[in-house]
Amino acid sequence: MTHTLSRRNVLKGGAAMAAGALALRPPRAAAQESVTITQVTSSDQVPYWQFVNDQFKLEHPEVKFELIGVGYDQMLSRIVSQITSGAPLDIYALDIIWVGQFAGQGFTLPLDAELNAAERAAFLPGTLEGLQAGGKQVALPAAAWFKNLFYNTELVQKMGLTKPPATYEALVDACKAAEANKVLARPTGWGFNQSEGMICDWTLILHAFGGQWFDKSGGWAVNNDNGVAALTYMVDNVKNAVFDPASTTFSDRDVMNPYLAGDYFAAAGWGLYGWSLANSATDSKIVGKADVGLLYGNAAAGTVSATCSGVSGIAINKDAPNKDLSVQWIRSFTGIGHRENVQKAMDLSGMPPVQAWAWQDPDLVGKNPALPKLAEQAKYMFARPSANVARYTEWSSMAQIELSKALTGQVAPKAALDTIVANGNRDFPGINF
Amino acid sequence: MTDILLRLHRPVNRERTLAAMLLLPTLIIVGTMVVVPLVYAFWLSLHDVQASPRAERPFVGFANYIAILASPAFQHALWNTAYFTVVSLVVQVPVGLAIAILLDQKFPGRGIVRAMILIPWALPTIVNGALWQWIYNPSYGALNGLLRQLGLIHEPVLWLGSPIAAMNAVIVADTWKILPFYAVMFLAGLQTIPRELFDASTVDGATPLDKLRYVIIPLLKPFFLVVLVLRTTEMFRAFDLIYMLTSGGPAGGTTVVAYYAYQVTFQSLRFGYGSAVSFIIGAVGLAFALIYVRVIRAGEIR
Numbered sequence: 001m002t003h004t005l006s007r008r009n010v011l012k013g014g015a016a017m018a019a020g021a022l023a024l025r026p027p028r029a030a031a032q033e034s035v036t037i038t039q040v041t042s043s044d045q046v047p048y049w050q051f052v053n054d055q056f057k058l059e060h061p062e063v064k065f066e067l068i069g070v071g072y073d074q075m076l077s078r079i080v081s082q083i084t085s086g087a088p089l090d091i092y093a094l095d096i097i098w099v100g101q102f103a104g105q106g107f108t109l110p111l112d113a114e115l116n117a118a119e120r121a122a123f124l125p126g127t128l129e130g131l132q133a134g135g136k137q138v139a140l141p142a143a144a145w146f147k148n149l150f151y152n153t154e155l156v157q158k159m160g161l162t163k164p165p166a167t168y169e170a171l172v173d174a175c176k177a178a179e180a181n182k183v184l185a186r187p188t189g190w191g192f193n194q195s196e197g198m199i200c201d202w203t204l205i206l207h208a209f210g211g212q213w214f215d216k217s218g219g220w221a222v223n224n225d226n227g228v229a230a231l232t233y234m235v236d237n238v239k240n241a242v243f244d245p246a247s248t249t250f251s252d253r254d255v256m257n258p259y260l261a262g263d264y265f266a267a268a269g270w271g272l273y274g275w276s277l278a279n280s281a282t283d284s285k286i287v288g289k290a291d292v293g294l295l296y297g298n299a300a301a302g303t304v305s306a307t308c309s310g311v312s313g314i315a316i317n318k319d320a321p322n323k324d325l326s327v328q329w330i331r332s333f334t335g336i337g338h339r340e341n342v343q344k345a346m347d348l349s350g351m352p353p354v355q356a357w358a359w360q361d362p363d364l365v366g367k368n369p370a371l372p373k374l375a376e377q378a379k380y381m382f383a384r385p386s387a388n389v390a391r392y393t394e395w396s397s398m399a400q401i402e403l404s405k406a407l408t409g410q411v412a413p414k415a416a417l418d419t420i421v422a423n424g425n426r427d428f429p430g431i432n433f
Numbered sequence: 434m435t436d437i438l439l440r441l442h443r444p445v446n447r448e449r450t451l452a453a454m455l456l457l458p459t460l461i462i463v464g465t466m467v468v469v470p471l472v473y474a475f476w477l478s479l480h481d482v483q484a485s486p487r488a489e490r491p492f493v494g495f496a497n498y499i500a501i502l503a504s505p506a507f508q509h510a511l512w513n514t515a516y517f518t519v520v521s522l523v524v525q526v527p528v529g530l531a532i533a534i535l536l537d538q539k540f541p542g543r544g545i546v547r548a549m550i551l552i553p554w555a556l557p558t559i560v561n562g563a564l565w566q567w568i569y570n571p572s573y574g575a576l577n578g579l580l581r582q583l584g585l586i587h588e589p590v591l592w593l594g595s596p597i598a599a600m601n602a603v604i605v606a607d608t609w610k611i612l613p614f615y616a617v618m619f620l621a622g623l624q625t626i627p628r629e630l631f632d633a634s635t636v637d638g639a640t641p642l643d644k645l646r647y648v649i650i651p652l653l654k655p656f657f658l659v660v661l662v663l664r665t666t667e668m669f670r671a672f673d674l675i676y677m678l679t680s681g682g683p684a685g686g687t688t689v690v691a692y693y694a695y696q697v698t699f700q701s702l703r704f705g706y707g708s709a710v711s712f713i714i715g716a717v718g719l720a721f722a723l724i725y726v727r728v729i730r731a732g733e734i735r
Binding site: 076077080083084086101105106107193194195244245246248249254257258261263319391393394397398400401404405407408410 | 483484485486487488506569570571572573589591592593594595596679680681682683684685688696697699700701702703704
């Protein structure tokens with residue numbers, strides 16, 4: 001019997017082998033097909049999400065994660081290009097200032113149904129609310145950022161005080177006295193350069209002075225008497241060098257440098273980050289002298305304190321390829337009651353807890369003694385108007401320019417605020433009330 | 434038929450075919466990487482395109498262009514860009530030429546100096562921005578530190594504290610980085626000038642200033658053209674340095690058109706409007722290039 005290697009025989013053999021391979025293949029249901037969840041976040045949060053994702057994979061071995069970390073400044077364009085180009089994206093970091101914009105563009109999956117009443121109550125007040133637009137939960141809080149007053153205990157004593165001034169009026173008196181007595185050349189400063197940080201500092205001063213973004217009818221109201229008093233205070237005290245005149249060139253991060261160098265007695269900084277900086281041997285000359293207190297109130301307006309929320313959230317893309325898994329993931333990460341997760345978030349990525357209990361938890365406080373003091377400030381949290389403006393970043397750019405004009409003496413505070421209100425009512429009407 | 438075959442086999446036609454084949458990969462790459470995105474961006478500029486993939490994208494014709502040209506923010510950015518461009522060129526061209534003339538002279542260590550002068554140019558613009566940010570820092574910056582040590586100032590100067598000061602500070606930072614480019618370009622030009630012309634002018638009793646006016650500048654005109662066209666278009670695209678140093682502030686005083694385009698496109702997510710801004714920037718750059726060409730060629734004819 002002879003075998004010839006004809007084309008027909010080769011094809012026959014190939015078909016037989018293919019049939020055999022199909023027959024030997026395990027049943028489809030038995031094999032777990034892997035799915036990839038794509039997540040975009042800021043670079044500094046990558047270590048924590050890596051930890052969360054590894055935990056999630058223990059229960060869902062079929063899931064793989066593509067975790068993309070980008071610098072904060074590149075995050076908006078990265079997320080938007082990922083969504084608009086149709087590239088896969090399931091989960092992404094959502095900053096409080098994008099809330100209205102993202103909700104308006106339909107980029108987010110509402111998450112209201114994912115939380116029960118007990119879970120809602122467990123969040124630090126102001127964090128969930130900061131990530132809502134039009135009554136919908138656009139994202140869940142991941143890091144409870146808000147500004148605190150950091151002060152130098154030694155310099156406070158040298159200024160003849162026992163604690164930092166409680167009000168903006170007292171702050172001016174204390175600064176003038178410190179300058180006159182040559183205790184400090186520039187006792188304090190602010191992040192008043194043309195940037196989003198300026199809006200944060202304006203937010204906390206505006207609200208301490210009793211100002212508000214909108215009136216009852218939804219019109220812009222930052223130019224009312226309280227608003228004018230707040231901006232006049234900012235302008236006058238920079239112009240008269242009661243506050244460091246360099247404030248107009250400082251971002252909200254830059255302003256921490258003179259404080260860390262021991263040149264300011266106090267500065268407003270972002271919670272846990274500011275605290276870590278002040279106590280870092282490599283970044284700070286005031287290790288052991290740093291303490292944290294309440295940001296100033298305003299005696300005339302009768303306010304105790306005010307801070308600006310910078311809560312960072314985590315959202316699910318409305319067109320996520322793995323929507324169900326992403327929802328399961330977001331529920332698992334929320335981890336209400338997961339002490340280990342909270343500690344990891346702080347240790348790995350410096351993320352302040354979003355759970356109210358965590359700020360008083362004995363174990364966590366044992367490792368992070370500043371938590372209860374930092375948390376005091378959360379009672380006086382105010383958000384920027386990002387949930388109420390469809391194009392917040394554009395509004396913010398406009399407002400930054402007008403505020404900067406006032407702070408550099410080009411226009412009067414009232415005129416700057418009138419322009420912000422006129423432009424706001426014309427181009428950025430309030431929404432989602 | 435025979436005629437056609439003969440024509441194809443002619444050396445000229447064979448060369449043309451070969452040239453076309455060699456060019457084809459480049460044309461495909463340029464077509465897909467440049468032409469297609471350009472056409473798409475132009476399409477975007479004629480539509481009201483918001484970020485949402487689900488949103489309607491209505492055709493608005495040239496409404497985006499009209500709105501931009503009427504926008505006070507854009508006009509302000511255009512004015513800032515014009516100031517940035519004109520002042521930079523007025524400073525950078527003569528200084529760059531002076532450095533080139535200096536480097537064209539024979540002196541010990543000329544090769545090392547020529548190599549060292551390239552260092553700022555080799556720095557990425559973003560690094561240059563970070564560097565100058567620290568130099569200009571009012572509290573701990575090198576510039577205020579130096580002036581204080583020299584006893585020239587007692588209070589820190591806010592180099593980025595007012596719109597005009599900040600814009601001039603940006604120009605200085607840009608000049609520091611880009612001067613080597615001018616120097617290299619003009620030095621290349623100087624080396625194309627026959628030495629006999631300098632010798633002859635010396636014999637005729639020309640002073641160094643005469644040589645500059647009657648020999649160097651006229652013969653460097655093609656190099657001026659290249660430098661002016663490249664730099665002007667580059668300045669209309671200036672972004673990194675502004676982003677790092679001032680973020681367009683204070684009071685919008687350093688918001689140039691490229692930064693404005695970034696803000697409306699990637700912060701406000703108005704892609705149609707942002708594309709239109711980019712085309713306007715391109716058109717202005719092209720207009721400047723054409724003007725330079727005309728002016729310099731007119732000079733050559735005379």
